[in-house]
Amino acid sequence: MMASQQQIPAHGEVIISLKDVGVRYKRRGGLFRKPEYFQALENVSFDICRGDTLGIVGRNGAGKSTLLRTIAGIIQPDSGEVVNFGVTVSLLALQAGFDPELPGTDNAIISGMLMGYTRRQVESRMSDITEFSELGDFIYQPVKTYSSGMRSRLGFAVSMFMTPGVLLLDEILSVGDKEFRKKAESEMVKKFHSDQTIVLVSHSEGQIKKLCNKVIEL
Amino acid sequence: MTQGNQGPAQAGLPDSKDLQEWAWQATHGQEWRLAAQRWALVREFYPDESASWIQASIAHRKLEEYDLAEALISEAVERFPQNSNTLRQYAELEIERGKFDRALELVEQAREKFSDDPDVIWSIANVHKKADQCSRAEQENLLGQEVFPENARLAVQYAEIAMQQKDWQTALERWQQVRERFPKHASGFARAAEAAEKLGNEPLSRQLKLAQEYGNAWLISLQEEGEGESVHNISPPQRRNWKTFVDLVWTKARLNLKSEANQNHLRYFWWILDPLLYMAVFYIVFGVLMERGGPGFIAYLLTGLVPFQWFAKTVQQTSGSIVGGKGLMHKVRISPLFFPLVGIVQNTGKQTLVFLMLGLFLVFYGLPPTVHWLAVVPVIAVQLLLMVVISCFLAMLVPFVRDISNLIPTGIQFLLFTSGIFYTVDRIPSEWHTLFFSNPMANILHQYRLVLVENQWPDWSGLGWVFLGCMIGLVIVLALYRRLEPIFPRVVIE
Structure with missing residues (x-):
């Protein structure tokens, strides 16, 4: 599996650099058996520059999500290295840490804090979150009473206000009902401009082509 | 329905509207050979339909069969004196053949007959534009826009003139006006994106391409956010302390x-x-x-x-x-x-x-x-x-x-x-x-x-x-x- 890179002129300096990154998972084995490994990524090298919108495409199981986690620093590569030149990197995690028993407000706070915000930062955005998620008074009701659309709206609204140096997106442009999806997508795509650096994983090549200025094929 | 088209309909042929629809499909698909054939059929059975002559001429023109095209369009001018499109398409043909003087003659003729038709103004400006007389084209276009402020074609043409002059900055401004006044007009985004690309402003170019999907209000809010620090976004700390x-x-x-x-x-x-x-x-x-x-x-x-x-x-x-x-x-x-x-x-x-x-x-x-x-x-x-x-x-x-x-x-x-x-x-x-x-x-x-x-x-x-x-x-x-x-x-x- 070689990563081929289709280079389109980009702007800005390199902020994250991947060099021959390889990741393997242990499939089975342990104390008494010889371990067997599954190679998820092999020899992946590319640079992410400031302002890039980088699309990652590949079939199922090609290691797209693993690659995102590696860039985010959640998992460490087994070989090669990921060099971060001093930027914050976050995986956009919808509904991270949601507890169905708790009201929307509490879930927004804990979810935001898990993503790396301080409590004060989330609290000061609560009215924006309520407004964007269109939940109204439902925000004070336990999340277990929400429809799945409402839940994803809340999850998206919390993530919406996140602007790390590099934002990693894993197939997230499909949330909520049709109406909200349009709104979410337009808001998300807005992020794609400004100087936000984004790495996007998607099955939809059309989407990648439309949004990205660089494409990595796994 | 006129007397003339009753005959074929009674003979079991499709009626005029269906037949024309069929021909239009080829025209819209830019399959010019097919279009020419289908319009010929329409003309055969419904010679009173102006489209059958004009569109056939256009199809032949696209196929660079200029003589055939001219024969058809000049016949159309004779047959349909009340239709400004005949003269305008004739002018287009002459432009294609590089005969700008003749084209100008034709559109001026049209101006005399149809003084209140914005399309005629557009054609006049177009002849000048094609003849590379951009300032003259601009002049005609502006006069037209004064009389017909609601006409999208003229506004688009105004921006296109700047594009032809390679004055990308001006073009961008004019496309912006097009977007504001006619938000549904796709070229306001797509062509503006080309202008931005020529200027070397790749981010703007991408914004414009995407804005075509999300609308002008989106683009404006995006650009406003770009200017000041966004009210919505907050940055997380580098690492949790x-x-x-x-x-x-x-x-x-x-x-x-x-x-x-x-x-x-x-x-x-x-x-x-x-x-x-x-x-x-x-x-x-x-x-x-x-x-x-x-x-x-x-x-x-x-x-x-x-x-x-x-x-x-x-x-x-x-x-x-x-x-x-x-x-x-x-x-x-x-x-x-x-x-x-x-x-x-x-x-x-x-x-x-x-x-x-x-x-x-x-x-x-x-x-x-x-x-x-x-x-x-x-x-x-x-x-x-x-x-x-x-x-x-x-x-x-x-x-x-x-x-x-x-x-x-x-x-x-x-x-x-x-x-x-x-x-x-x-x-x-x-x-x-x-x-x-x-x-x-x-x-x-x-x-x-x-x-x-x-x-x-x-x-x-x-x-x-x-x-x-x-x-x-x-x-x-x-x-x-x-x-x-x-x-x-x-x-x-x-």
């Missing part, structure tokens, strides 16, 4: 308790009821039914049992917490210490009420509080420290060797019986005392008894040794966490 980490653990534990309480009808009351029932059971069994252990045994039993339960519940609950947190660990970057610590804080929160109930019980049992009770605070603190070390250590170990989680309940049982909860220390032969007290839980429980039941100060040296041991353990555990932190997300799914 210890303060935000503590706040996160605290908030999560607090919310977990709230969530737990929300699941029951009696909510927070359970935190009192649960230990109350628990203590009642032991009181009835050991104090009333069995009447064993002599006077004061119940107080002795409970001061040991209550802190031990705190320990047991916490260790039991937190040992699997890192494995249980794998979903979250793969979504956000978080120290694995978070998971056991939340469990500890959560259980400690509940335990404060239990200690309160224990205190009340002792008072009613006839052991009124003395100043020595204050010493329970350091004892509790040391126990908390011990639990942090053991819970975090076990939680760290379980992901690597899952089998350990099967041993934990047994281990707790073992501790329950070796920590001197159901028997007093003097039952143990004195030569075993050192071994007995090397169990930190036995040591700590002994301190609780000294303070709460026997109204003495704790055995500071014993407590000190446990504290020291815990501190060493804590340093080791923290070092191990720092070392292992990057591999946890991998280990938990393997």
